[in-house]
Amino acid sequence: MSRSRPAVVGSFLRAWSCIAACAAAATACAQPQPAPAPPPVRLASEAVVAAFNRADTNGDGFVTREESAHLPAIYAQFDELDLDHDGLLSFAEFSTWLAKVK
């Protein structure tokens, strides 16, 4: 029986190393995946609304070219920002622009 003991020990060690390897593999699988890249930082919607309301000085819901005169960045690009070319910047057009420049 002197030979059976090492065989049992060897078998135990093989089993243990298998368990350890399985545990390591399970741990590796349990590792959290790298977080996906965060979405681009965007202005909070309240900030966009506040900026739009500041630009829309008469509060009619649109920014005219004249209203944008005190906002050089908007005034200079008014025709580009006015996507539907109606001469008015809607909130959607304004927020689209802000999302691009942010």
Ligand SMILES: [Ca+2]
């Ligand atoms: Ca207005």
Ligand SMILES: [Ca+2]
């Ligand atoms: Ca427009």
